[in-house]
Amino acid sequence: MNDFWPVIDVLAHLTGSWRVRRSVRDLASGAEGEFTGGTVFRPFGEGEDGDGDGGSGGGGDRARRGGAGHSGPGLLHRESGTFRWQGVTRPAQRTLRFLPGERPGTASVRFADGRFFHDLDLTDGRYVADHPCAADLYRGEFSVYDEDRWRSVWRVGGPAKDLVLTTDYTRLS
Known part of the structure:
Protein backbone atom coordinates (compact mmCIF):
# COMPACT_ATOMS: atom_id res chain seq x y z
CA MET A 1 0.00 0.00 0.00
CA ASN A 2 2.14 2.86 -1.26
CA ASP A 3 -0.48 5.11 -2.82
CA PHE A 4 -2.41 7.44 -0.56
CA TRP A 5 -5.93 8.75 -1.18
CA PRO A 6 -6.24 12.53 -0.72
CA VAL A 7 -9.10 13.68 1.52
CA ILE A 8 -10.62 17.11 0.81
CA ASP A 9 -12.48 17.36 4.14
CA VAL A 10 -11.32 15.08 6.97
CA LEU A 11 -14.47 15.57 9.07
CA ALA A 12 -16.80 14.69 6.19
CA HIS A 13 -14.63 11.71 5.28
CA LEU A 14 -14.57 10.25 8.80
CA THR A 15 -18.29 10.65 9.49
CA GLY A 16 -19.90 7.24 9.94
CA SER A 17 -19.14 3.84 11.42
CA TRP A 18 -15.84 1.98 11.14
CA ARG A 19 -14.59 -1.49 12.10
CA VAL A 20 -11.38 -1.17 14.14
CA ARG A 21 -8.52 -3.61 14.62
CA ARG A 22 -5.47 -2.47 16.60
CA SER A 23 -2.29 -4.35 17.37
CA VAL A 24 -0.22 -3.21 20.34
CA ARG A 25 3.43 -4.24 20.66
CA ASP A 26 5.61 -3.46 23.64
CA LEU A 27 9.07 -3.32 22.06
CA ALA A 28 10.84 -3.50 25.43
CA SER A 29 9.15 -6.65 26.75
CA GLY A 30 7.97 -8.27 23.51
CA ALA A 31 4.39 -8.42 24.81
CA GLU A 32 1.61 -8.11 22.23
CA GLY A 33 -2.05 -7.26 22.51
CA GLU A 34 -5.02 -6.59 20.29
CA PHE A 35 -8.07 -4.35 20.32
CA THR A 36 -11.07 -5.26 18.16
CA GLY A 37 -14.28 -3.32 17.93
CA GLY A 38 -15.72 -0.31 16.23
CA THR A 39 -15.82 3.43 16.22
CA VAL A 40 -18.46 5.93 15.24
CA PHE A 41 -17.75 9.49 14.16
CA ARG A 42 -20.95 11.52 14.44
CA PRO A 43 -21.73 15.23 14.63
CA PHE A 44 -22.02 16.72 18.10
CA GLY A 45 -25.64 16.81 19.22
CA GLU A 46 -26.76 13.60 17.47
CA GLY A 47 -28.20 10.92 19.72
CA GLU A 48 -30.13 10.60 22.94
CA ASP A 49 -27.86 12.51 25.34
CA GLY A 50 -26.83 15.33 23.01
CA ASP A 51 -23.18 14.33 22.71
CA GLY A 52 -23.36 11.54 20.18
CA ASP A 53 -24.70 8.49 22.01
CA GLY A 54 -27.55 6.46 20.62
CA GLY A 55 -27.58 7.38 16.92
CA SER A 56 -26.89 5.12 13.96
CA GLY A 57 -23.92 7.15 12.71
CA GLY A 58 -24.53 6.82 8.97
CA GLY A 59 -21.97 8.24 6.57
CA GLY A 60 -23.69 9.23 3.34
CA ASP A 61 -22.17 9.67 -0.11
CA ARG A 62 -20.57 13.07 0.59
CA ALA A 63 -18.66 11.63 3.54
CA ARG A 64 -17.51 8.64 1.53
CA ARG A 65 -16.15 10.89 -1.21
CA GLY A 66 -14.43 13.04 1.38
CA GLY A 67 -15.98 16.06 -0.28
CA ALA A 68 -16.23 19.54 1.12
CA GLY A 69 -19.31 20.65 2.95
CA HIS A 70 -18.98 19.41 6.53
CA SER A 71 -21.01 21.69 8.71
CA GLY A 72 -21.32 22.01 12.44
CA PRO A 73 -18.91 22.22 15.35
CA GLY A 74 -17.18 18.89 14.78
CA LEU A 75 -17.43 15.17 15.37
CA LEU A 76 -17.58 13.02 18.45
CA HIS A 77 -15.45 9.87 18.07
CA ARG A 78 -16.62 6.94 20.22
CA GLU A 79 -14.59 3.74 20.11
CA SER A 80 -15.59 0.55 21.93
CA GLY A 81 -14.64 -3.09 21.82
CA THR A 82 -12.43 -5.58 23.60
CA PHE A 83 -8.73 -5.42 24.41
CA ARG A 84 -6.68 -8.58 24.90
CA TRP A 85 -3.38 -8.15 26.75
CA GLN A 86 -1.25 -10.91 28.27
CA GLY A 87 -4.07 -13.44 28.11
CA VAL A 88 -6.69 -11.17 29.67
CA THR A 89 -9.59 -9.81 27.61
CA ARG A 90 -11.60 -6.86 28.90
CA PRO A 91 -13.93 -4.18 27.53
CA ALA A 92 -12.26 -1.00 26.30
CA GLN A 93 -13.50 2.36 25.08
CA ARG A 94 -12.37 5.91 24.40
CA THR A 95 -13.86 9.19 23.28
CA LEU A 96 -12.17 11.90 21.22
CA ARG A 97 -13.42 15.15 19.73
CA PHE A 98 -12.56 16.09 16.15
CA LEU A 99 -13.03 19.84 15.67
CA PRO A 100 -12.58 21.91 12.50
CA GLY A 101 -8.87 22.71 12.07
CA GLU A 102 -7.20 26.02 11.33
CA ARG A 103 -7.31 25.36 7.58
CA PRO A 104 -10.43 24.21 5.68
CA GLY A 105 -10.73 20.44 5.49
CA THR A 106 -8.42 19.76 8.46
CA ALA A 107 -9.17 18.79 12.05
CA THR A 123 -5.28 16.51 2.05
CA ASP A 124 -2.30 14.49 0.75
CA GLY A 125 -3.73 11.21 2.08
CA ARG A 126 -0.96 10.99 4.68
CA TYR A 127 -0.07 12.97 7.81
CA VAL A 128 2.43 12.76 10.68
CA ALA A 129 1.57 14.24 14.09
CA ASP A 130 3.52 14.47 17.35
CA HIS A 131 2.07 14.50 20.85
CA PRO A 132 4.42 14.96 23.82
CA CYS A 133 3.10 13.27 26.96
CA ALA A 134 5.26 13.88 30.04
CA ALA A 135 8.71 12.60 29.02
CA ASP A 136 7.35 10.30 26.28
CA LEU A 137 6.68 11.25 22.66
CA TYR A 138 3.77 9.86 20.67
CA ARG A 139 4.35 10.10 16.89
CA GLY A 140 1.33 9.17 14.77
CA GLU A 141 1.34 8.47 11.05
CA PHE A 142 -2.07 8.52 9.35
CA SER A 143 -2.53 6.97 5.90
CA VAL A 144 -5.71 6.87 3.80
CA TYR A 145 -5.79 4.08 1.20
CA ASP A 146 -9.22 4.68 -0.31
CA GLU A 147 -12.64 5.98 0.69
CA ASP A 148 -13.26 3.01 2.99
CA ARG A 149 -9.82 2.17 4.51
CA TRP A 150 -7.29 4.09 6.55
CA ARG A 151 -4.59 3.36 9.13
CA SER A 152 -2.89 5.05 12.04
CA VAL A 153 0.46 3.93 13.43
CA TRP A 154 1.54 5.43 16.74
CA ARG A 155 5.15 4.97 17.85
CA VAL A 156 5.46 5.78 21.55
CA GLY A 157 8.95 6.26 22.93
CA GLY A 158 10.52 7.57 26.07
CA PRO A 159 11.55 6.53 29.53
CA ALA A 160 8.12 5.11 30.43
CA LYS A 161 7.04 3.48 27.14
CA ASP A 162 8.37 1.77 24.03
CA LEU A 163 5.27 0.82 22.01
CA VAL A 164 3.91 0.55 18.49
CA LEU A 165 0.12 0.74 18.04
CA THR A 166 -1.14 -0.02 14.53
CA THR A 167 -4.85 0.56 13.89
CA ASP A 168 -6.71 -0.37 10.72
CA TYR A 169 -10.10 1.22 10.05
CA THR A 170 -12.61 -0.20 7.55
CA ARG A 171 -15.84 1.67 6.84
CA LEU A 172 -19.05 -0.21 7.62
CA SER A 173 -21.75 0.18 5.00
Whole structure:
Protein backbone atom coordinates (compact mmCIF):
# COMPACT_ATOMS: atom_id res chain seq x y z
CA MET A 1 0.00 0.00 0.00
CA ASN A 2 2.14 2.86 -1.26
CA ASP A 3 -0.48 5.11 -2.82
CA PHE A 4 -2.41 7.44 -0.56
CA TRP A 5 -5.93 8.75 -1.18
CA PRO A 6 -6.24 12.53 -0.72
CA VAL A 7 -9.10 13.68 1.52
CA ILE A 8 -10.62 17.11 0.81
CA ASP A 9 -12.48 17.36 4.14
CA VAL A 10 -11.32 15.08 6.97
CA LEU A 11 -14.47 15.57 9.07
CA ALA A 12 -16.80 14.69 6.19
CA HIS A 13 -14.63 11.71 5.28
CA LEU A 14 -14.57 10.25 8.80
CA THR A 15 -18.29 10.65 9.49
CA GLY A 16 -19.90 7.24 9.94
CA SER A 17 -19.14 3.84 11.42
CA TRP A 18 -15.84 1.98 11.14
CA ARG A 19 -14.59 -1.49 12.10
CA VAL A 20 -11.38 -1.17 14.14
CA ARG A 21 -8.52 -3.61 14.62
CA ARG A 22 -5.47 -2.47 16.60
CA SER A 23 -2.29 -4.35 17.37
CA VAL A 24 -0.22 -3.21 20.34
CA ARG A 25 3.43 -4.24 20.66
CA ASP A 26 5.61 -3.46 23.64
CA LEU A 27 9.07 -3.32 22.06
CA ALA A 28 10.84 -3.50 25.43
CA SER A 29 9.15 -6.65 26.75
CA GLY A 30 7.97 -8.27 23.51
CA ALA A 31 4.39 -8.42 24.81
CA GLU A 32 1.61 -8.11 22.23
CA GLY A 33 -2.05 -7.26 22.51
CA GLU A 34 -5.02 -6.59 20.29
CA PHE A 35 -8.07 -4.35 20.32
CA THR A 36 -11.07 -5.26 18.16
CA GLY A 37 -14.28 -3.32 17.93
CA GLY A 38 -15.72 -0.31 16.23
CA THR A 39 -15.82 3.43 16.22
CA VAL A 40 -18.46 5.93 15.24
CA PHE A 41 -17.75 9.49 14.16
CA ARG A 42 -20.95 11.52 14.44
CA PRO A 43 -21.73 15.23 14.63
CA PHE A 44 -22.02 16.72 18.10
CA GLY A 45 -25.64 16.81 19.22
CA GLU A 46 -26.76 13.60 17.47
CA GLY A 47 -28.20 10.92 19.72
CA GLU A 48 -30.13 10.60 22.94
CA ASP A 49 -27.86 12.51 25.34
CA GLY A 50 -26.83 15.33 23.01
CA ASP A 51 -23.18 14.33 22.71
CA GLY A 52 -23.36 11.54 20.18
CA ASP A 53 -24.70 8.49 22.01
CA GLY A 54 -27.55 6.46 20.62
CA GLY A 55 -27.58 7.38 16.92
CA SER A 56 -26.89 5.12 13.96
CA GLY A 57 -23.92 7.15 12.71
CA GLY A 58 -24.53 6.82 8.97
CA GLY A 59 -21.97 8.24 6.57
CA GLY A 60 -23.69 9.23 3.34
CA ASP A 61 -22.17 9.67 -0.11
CA ARG A 62 -20.57 13.07 0.59
CA ALA A 63 -18.66 11.63 3.54
CA ARG A 64 -17.51 8.64 1.53
CA ARG A 65 -16.15 10.89 -1.21
CA GLY A 66 -14.43 13.04 1.38
CA GLY A 67 -15.98 16.06 -0.28
CA ALA A 68 -16.23 19.54 1.12
CA GLY A 69 -19.31 20.65 2.95
CA HIS A 70 -18.98 19.41 6.53
CA SER A 71 -21.01 21.69 8.71
CA GLY A 72 -21.32 22.01 12.44
CA PRO A 73 -18.91 22.22 15.35
CA GLY A 74 -17.18 18.89 14.78
CA LEU A 75 -17.43 15.17 15.37
CA LEU A 76 -17.58 13.02 18.45
CA HIS A 77 -15.45 9.87 18.07
CA ARG A 78 -16.62 6.94 20.22
CA GLU A 79 -14.59 3.74 20.11
CA SER A 80 -15.59 0.55 21.93
CA GLY A 81 -14.64 -3.09 21.82
CA THR A 82 -12.43 -5.58 23.60
CA PHE A 83 -8.73 -5.42 24.41
CA ARG A 84 -6.68 -8.58 24.90
CA TRP A 85 -3.38 -8.15 26.75
CA GLN A 86 -1.25 -10.91 28.27
CA GLY A 87 -4.07 -13.44 28.11
CA VAL A 88 -6.69 -11.17 29.67
CA THR A 89 -9.59 -9.81 27.61
CA ARG A 90 -11.60 -6.86 28.90
CA PRO A 91 -13.93 -4.18 27.53
CA ALA A 92 -12.26 -1.00 26.30
CA GLN A 93 -13.50 2.36 25.08
CA ARG A 94 -12.37 5.91 24.40
CA THR A 95 -13.86 9.19 23.28
CA LEU A 96 -12.17 11.90 21.22
CA ARG A 97 -13.42 15.15 19.73
CA PHE A 98 -12.56 16.09 16.15
CA LEU A 99 -13.03 19.84 15.67
CA PRO A 100 -12.58 21.91 12.50
CA GLY A 101 -8.87 22.71 12.07
CA GLU A 102 -7.20 26.02 11.33
CA ARG A 103 -7.31 25.36 7.58
CA PRO A 104 -10.43 24.21 5.68
CA GLY A 105 -10.73 20.44 5.49
CA THR A 106 -8.42 19.76 8.46
CA ALA A 107 -9.17 18.79 12.05
CA SER A 108 -7.97 19.52 15.57
CA VAL A 109 -8.19 16.31 17.59
CA ARG A 110 -8.97 16.72 21.28
CA PHE A 111 -9.29 14.36 24.21
CA ALA A 112 -12.79 13.94 25.69
CA ASP A 113 -12.02 16.62 28.29
CA GLY A 114 -11.06 19.16 25.59
CA ARG A 115 -7.25 18.99 25.92
CA PHE A 116 -5.37 19.22 22.61
CA PHE A 117 -4.11 15.89 21.21
CA HIS A 118 -2.93 16.61 17.64
CA ASP A 119 -3.81 18.22 14.32
CA LEU A 120 -4.95 16.12 11.35
CA ASP A 121 -4.53 17.11 7.71
CA LEU A 122 -5.23 14.35 5.19
CA THR A 123 -5.28 16.51 2.05
CA ASP A 124 -2.30 14.49 0.75
CA GLY A 125 -3.73 11.21 2.08
CA ARG A 126 -0.96 10.99 4.68
CA TYR A 127 -0.07 12.97 7.81
CA VAL A 128 2.43 12.76 10.68
CA ALA A 129 1.57 14.24 14.09
CA ASP A 130 3.52 14.47 17.35
CA HIS A 131 2.07 14.50 20.85
CA PRO A 132 4.42 14.96 23.82
CA CYS A 133 3.10 13.27 26.96
CA ALA A 134 5.26 13.88 30.04
CA ALA A 135 8.71 12.60 29.02
CA ASP A 136 7.35 10.30 26.28
CA LEU A 137 6.68 11.25 22.66
CA TYR A 138 3.77 9.86 20.67
CA ARG A 139 4.35 10.10 16.89
CA GLY A 140 1.33 9.17 14.77
CA GLU A 141 1.34 8.47 11.05
CA PHE A 142 -2.07 8.52 9.35
CA SER A 143 -2.53 6.97 5.90
CA VAL A 144 -5.71 6.87 3.80
CA TYR A 145 -5.79 4.08 1.20
CA ASP A 146 -9.22 4.68 -0.31
CA GLU A 147 -12.64 5.98 0.69
CA ASP A 148 -13.26 3.01 2.99
CA ARG A 149 -9.82 2.17 4.51
CA TRP A 150 -7.29 4.09 6.55
CA ARG A 151 -4.59 3.36 9.13
CA SER A 152 -2.89 5.05 12.04
CA VAL A 153 0.46 3.93 13.43
CA TRP A 154 1.54 5.43 16.74
CA ARG A 155 5.15 4.97 17.85
CA VAL A 156 5.46 5.78 21.55
CA GLY A 157 8.95 6.26 22.93
CA GLY A 158 10.52 7.57 26.07
CA PRO A 159 11.55 6.53 29.53
CA ALA A 160 8.12 5.11 30.43
CA LYS A 161 7.04 3.48 27.14
CA ASP A 162 8.37 1.77 24.03
CA LEU A 163 5.27 0.82 22.01
CA VAL A 164 3.91 0.55 18.49
CA LEU A 165 0.12 0.74 18.04
CA THR A 166 -1.14 -0.02 14.53
CA THR A 167 -4.85 0.56 13.89
CA ASP A 168 -6.71 -0.37 10.72
CA TYR A 169 -10.10 1.22 10.05
CA THR A 170 -12.61 -0.20 7.55
CA ARG A 171 -15.84 1.67 6.84
CA LEU A 172 -19.05 -0.21 7.62
CA SER A 173 -21.75 0.18 5.00
